[in-house]
Amino acid sequence: xxxxxxxxxxxxxxxxxxxxxxxxxxxxxxxxxxxxxxxxxxxxxxxxxxxxxxxxxxxxxxxxxxxxxxxxxxxxxxxxxxxxxxxxxxxxxxxxxxxxxxxxxxxxxxxxxxxxxxxxxxxxxxxxxxxxxxxxxxxxxxxxxxxxxxxxxxxxxxxxxxxxxxxxxxxxxxxxxxxxxxxxxxxxxxxxxxxxxxxxxxxxxxxxxxxxxxxxxxxxxxxxxxxxxxxxxxxxxxxxxxxxxxxxxxxxxxxxxxxxxxxxxxxxxxxxxxxxxxxxxxxxxxxxxxxxxxxxxxxxxxxxxxxxxxxxxxxxxxxxxxxxxxxxxxxxxxxxxxxxxxxxxxxxxxxxxxxxxxxxxxxxxxxxxxxxxxxxxxx
Numbered sequence: 001x002x003x004x005x006x007x008x009x010x011x012x013x014x015x016x017x018x019x020x021x022x023x024x025x026x027x028x029x030x031x032x033x034x035x036x037x038x039x040x041x042x043x044x045x046x047x048x049x050x051x052x053x054x055x056x057x058x059x060x061x062x063x064x065x066x067x068x069x070x071x072x073x074x075x076x077x078x079x080x081x082x083x084x085x086x087x088x089x090x091x092x093x094x095x096x097x098x099x100x101x102x103x104x105x106x107x108x109x110x111x112x113x114x115x116x117x118x119x120x121x122x123x124x125x126x127x128x129x130x131x132x133x134x135x136x137x138x139x140x141x142x143x144x145x146x147x148x149x150x151x152x153x154x155x156x157x158x159x160x161x162x163x164x165x166x167x168x169x170x171x172x173x174x175x176x177x178x179x180x181x182x183x184x185x186x187x188x189x190x191x192x193x194x195x196x197x198x199x200x201x202x203x204x205x206x207x208x209x210x211x212x213x214x215x216x217x218x219x220x221x222x223x224x225x226x227x228x229x230x231x232x233x234x235x236x237x238x239x240x241x242x243x244x245x246x247x248x249x250x251x252x253x254x255x256x257x258x259x260x261x262x263x264x265x266x267x268x269x270x271x272x273x274x275x276x277x278x279x280x281x282x283x284x285x286x287x288x289x290x291x292x293x294x295x296x297x298x299x300x301x302x303x304x305x306x307x308x309x310x311x312x313x314x315x316x317x318x319x320x321x322x323x324x325x326x327x328x329x330x331x332x333x334x335x336x337x338x339x340x341x342x343x344x345x346x347x348x349x350x351x352x353x354x355x356x357x358x359x360x361x362x363x364x365x366x367x368x369x370x371x372x373x374x375x376x377x378x379x
Contacts, residue, residue, distance in 0.1 A: 045086055049078035052149075080121040085114025085150050089157065104158060111150045119143045203291070207261045222260040229253040236283050241349045244311070244320070245277035251286035251309060258294055265304025266294070272311040272320075279311075279318045279372060282345035288338045289322040289368045297326020297365055305365070318374050325365040329358075339368075346370065 052075075088110045096106045204226055211219035233250055236242045248270070255268045268290075290307055298305040305325045312319055339356065346354040354372045361367050 041086065041090075045082055046079070048153075049082055050075050052078040081115065081118040081146050082150060082153075084118040084121065085111045085153075088114035088117075089154065093161075100158070100162070104154075107154055107158070108151060111154050112147060115143060115147045115150050119146065203295075204257065207257075211261060218260055222257055225253065225257045225260065229257060233284070239283055241280040242283050243277060244272065244279040244281050244318075247281050247283060247286045248272060248277065248309065250284060251290050254287045254290060255307065258290075262294075262299070262304055265302075266298060266307070267305075268307040268309070270309050272309060276311050276313055276318050276374075279320075279374060280349060281320070281370070281372060282342065282349055285342050285345070285370065286320075286322060288342050289370075292338050292368070293322060293324040293326065293366065296330060297324040297328070300327055313374060316374050317371050320370040320372070321367055322370075323361055323365060323367040325361060325363075328360060328364050328366060342370075346372070 089107055092110045093107065096110075097103045208219055208223050208226065211222055213219075229250065232253060236246055236250075252268075252270065255266070259266045259268075286309060290309070293307050298307070308321075308323050310321050310323075339358075343356050346356060350372055354370070357369050359367045359369065
């Protein structure tokens with residue numbers, strides 16, 4: 001390959017896009033500047049010129065304008081005075097210094113230049129005024145009052161600029177805080193999800209290893225069910241919230257896995273109406289509560305027991321209950337990762353609209369009750 005080919009490739013890598021021509025850059029800068037010349041500013045300027053046109057049409061002797069034509073001439077003259085500084089400020093303001101003192105000085109000079117240009121424009125309109133017999137328009141006098149009025153308008157403009165800048169800074173700060181809070185919540189959620197996944201997998205794989213030592217056929221069946229469970233869990237495990245229907249499917253799959261391990265010692269019941277299965281809950285919430293019930297309630301008992309998942313609705317909330325008839329409250333119950341994890345993820349999904357509580361079952365066992373809004377809160 002010739003050496004020139006390498007030079008061409010390097011040039012493409014360094015500058016993949018052609019440089020913008022200077023005239024195009026200038027055109028874009030002017031377009032952005034003129035975008036600041038809003039209709040609101042033009043309307044206020046025109047309204048002022050209409051009022052000021054009355055003064056110009058009165059002439060040196062005072063009194064009311066001699067005719068509508070005289071008033072229209074006065075409005076035209078006022079527009080010729082004040083539109084040039086308005087356009088000049090709109091063009092220069094984006095490039096003026098941001099600090100208030102040098103910005104004010106620069107824009108005052110720009111206004112003076114605009115008024116001077118307007119005054120010259122008015123002088124050019126004198127011949128037209130004479131041909132229309134609007135003699136009063138010739139008696140404008142010194143441009144100093146025009147300059148003072150233009151500077152007053154500039155002071156109002158600078159005051160509005162500072163107000164808008166303060167409002168924008170406040171808005172940006174609120175946006176920054178919201179973005180930071182959202183990123184923090186997402187990071188916390190990822191940490192919580194990373195806690196629950198190894199916790200569940202470690203326990204499940206430990207059961208599989210134990211079964212392979214005692215009952216290889218049951219171990220193979222459990223591993224097969226675990227593979228199916230993980231295949232179903234993988235698409236939703238990283239979500240902030242899923243439908244109760246999906247989480248219930250994961251919990252039932254987990255119960256089937258545990259029933260292979262425990263055999264007749266484990267039974268379960270599901271009583272969740274179809275109308276409530278769209279409720280939003282954190283992924284693996286039910287699985288965590290079921291695992292807690294089996295680990296702390298049923299597994300220590302020789303006879304095992306029953307796990308029941310039920311749900312009902314009341315006053316805009318859905319109550320989900322995972323209960324067991326195991327050994328009940330123990331000293332270490334609720335001190336692990338599982339329950340704290342569920343509480344934290346509920347708070348992230350529903351803020352203070354959700355809760356998790358534990359209570360004594362009847363005649364024994366534990367009831368884990370989750371209350372969530374029937375509709376997800378607006379983001």
